[in-house]
Amino acid sequence: MANGRRVIAVGSGKGGVGKSLVAANIGIALAKRGQRVILVDADLGGANLHTFVNLDAPGRSLSQFVQRRVETLTEVVVATPIPNLSLISGARDLLDVANPMYQQKQRLLRHLGKLDCDALILDLGAGTSYNVLDFFLFAAHGMLVLAPEPTSEENAYRFLKAAYLRRLRTVQAVYGIKPLLERAVAEFNARGLSAPRELVGTVRDIDAQAGQQVAEEMARFRPLLVVNQVRNADDERIGERIARICRDALGISLTFAGAVPFDDLVWKAVRRQRPLLVEAPGCRAGRAIEGIVDLLLRGAGVAHGTEDVHRHFRRVALDASGPVLPRAAGGVRPRSSEGAAPGLAEPELELPLSPDRAPATGDGAAVDGSVLQAVRQARGLSLEQVAERTKIPCAKLQAIEADDAAAFAAPVYLRGFVCQFAQALGLDGDRTARAYMRHLEELKARAS
Numbered sequence: 001m002a003n004g005r006r007v008i009a010v011g012s013g014k015g016g017v018g019k020s021l022v023a024a025n026i027g028i029a030l031a032k033r034g035q036r037v038i039l040v041d042a043d044l045g046g047a048n049l050h051t052f053v054n055l056d057a058p059g060r061s062l063s064q065f066v067q068r069r070v071e072t073l074t075e076v077v078v079a080t081p082i083p084n085l086s087l088i089s090g091a092r093d094l095l096d097v098a099n100p101m102y103q104q105k106q107r108l109l110r111h112l113g114k115l116d117c118d119a120l121i122l123d124l125g126a127g128t129s130y131n132v133l134d135f136f137l138f139a140a141h142g143m144l145v146l147a148p149e150p151t152s153e154e155n156a157y158r159f160l161k162a163a164y165l166r167r168l169r170t171v172q173a174v175y176g177i178k179p180l181l182e183r184a185v186a187e188f189n190a191r192g193l194s195a196p197r198e199l200v201g202t203v204r205d206i207d208a209q210a211g212q213q214v215a216e217e218m219a220r221f222r223p224l225l226v227v228n229q230v231r232n233a234d235d236e237r238i239g240e241r242i243a244r245i246c247r248d249a250l251g252i253s254l255t256f257a258g259a260v261p262f263d264d265l266v267w268k269a270v271r272r273q274r275p276l277l278v279e280a281p282g283c284r285a286g287r288a289i290e291g292i293v294d295l296l297l298r299g300a301g302v303a304h305g306t307e308d309v310h311r312h313f314r315r316v317a318l319d320a321s322g323p324v325l326p327r328a329a330g331g332v333r334p335r336s337s338e339g340a341a342p343g344l345a346e347p348e349l350e351l352p353l354s355p356d357r358a359p360a361t362g363d364g365a366a367v368d369g370s371v372l373q374a375v376r377q378a379r380g381l382s383l384e385q386v387a388e389r390t391k392i393p394c395a396k397l398q399a400i401e402a403d404d405a406a407a408f409a410a411p412v413y414l415r416g417f418v419c420q421f422a423q424a425l426g427l428d429g430d431r432t433a434r435a436y437m438r439h440l441e442e443l444k445a446r447a448s
């Protein structure tokens with residue numbers, strides 16, 4: 001891996017928000033500044049990144065690599081019409097590629113780590129599957145894109161929590177603290193807590209030294225947020241608000257990297273398969289993307305650049321023989337791993353709010369009490385104010401935020417209350433209630 005090479009992964013809770021647009025044009029902007037960029041279409045189910053850089057679907061793509069028809073990723077890198085910019089096109093119509101096995105994913109990450117370039121940009125599939133999260137965490141810059149839509153905030157929290165917990169699993173595996181974390185999860189659940197920060201706090205309560213170590217590792221999870229398709233001043237404020245909630249309520253240090261306006265020139269360029277920053281570099285959306293690149297180059301949101309866990313991810317990608325981890329000071333030490341890479345192995349530990357527990361229905365994210373609480377706080381509302389508006393007693397609202405179904409005589413009442421609660425927060429009542437009830441069912445299924 002070239003020194004100082006930048007890896008940027010662009011993800012989103014749902015599709016169609018502008019991931020590919022942002023990924024492609026960040027790549028173009030860096031290429032224009034003289035960096036040798038490789039764009040990777042890692043949207044393994046819906047590859048279309050080539051259309052953003054004025055290419056027809058190239059003959060060579062990830063398919064060949066995944067099917068082992070070529071030995072190295074370099075063989076499927078294709079040039080684009082833009083100087084300094086190359087592309088690894090995504091696989092098409094291949095189920096086995098859309099859901100790569102663990103070994104395939106590891107091989108892919110390993111080879112990505114070997115590509116010779118200054119910047120590697122991964123355009124990810126939507127959602128929070130382990131595949132998406134592992135690519136997101138592999139990158140030093142994990143960038144979440146969202147569009148201002150009713151459920152986008154919930155989606156963003158869900159994505160970030162999922163990535164946070166996936167990273168926590170890696171920390172757990174690297175430091176060999178599974179029993180400690182299991183105990184913390186049990187206490188966390190028993191105390192009705194729900195924010196990621198509180199889970200780390202619980203680890204600390206049990207073992208101060210190890211907890212400190214875990215807290216430091218998790219504090220280095222510093223994703224970036226881009227809000228795309230912004231149409232007005234309200235939309236523009238979403239980014240800062242989500243970043244604040246993430247910091248204050250969830251304990252995740254999210255950096256708001258910029259808002260990209262909705263711009264007719266964008267969809268016109270996309271429709272004609274013309275790269276935006278080539279076709280209309282001075283347009284509002286183009287300038288916003290250049291601004292995000294300025295921020296990246298200044299080092300914003302370098303999530304995992306220096307510490308053990310990210311080094312671990314990168315070593316895994318670099319070296320099949322397994323990571324060599326530096327000794328950590330304090331109570332827990334990263335354990336050396338033989339053979340399989342613990343961070344990328346499928347998890348052994350069941351963490352709360354596990355992303356993969358959420359049903360993969362098209363109905364959006366599961367919503368838990370901490371999300372409602374975070375949104376309520378973001379709206380600047382106290383429980384008393386919501387109680388006043390909804391005529392729901394404070395204790396019940398509190399129980400909803402704590403995912404405490406036992407406080408309600410029957411699910412139907414709980415559902416009704418959640419619906420009203422959500423409406424008072426300006427959310428879609430029915431949808432939120434459905435998602436919330438689904439989340440509780442998952443919790444129950446896990447407990448039994």
Ligand SMILES: Nc1ncnc2c1ncn2[C@@H]1O[C@H](COP(=O)(O)OP(=O)(O)O)[C@@H](O)[C@H]1O
Binds near residue numbers: 017229266
């Ligand atoms: N800032 C924007 N202004 C106008 N249209 C946009 C903007 N961003 C994205 N679009 C439109 O939305 C569509 C989806 O964008 P895309 O990048 O393909 O999303 P994703 O990769 O997240 O699925 C694009 O085809 C484009 O027409």
Ligand SMILES: [Mg+2]
Binds near residue numbers: 019021123
């Ligand atoms: Mg896309």
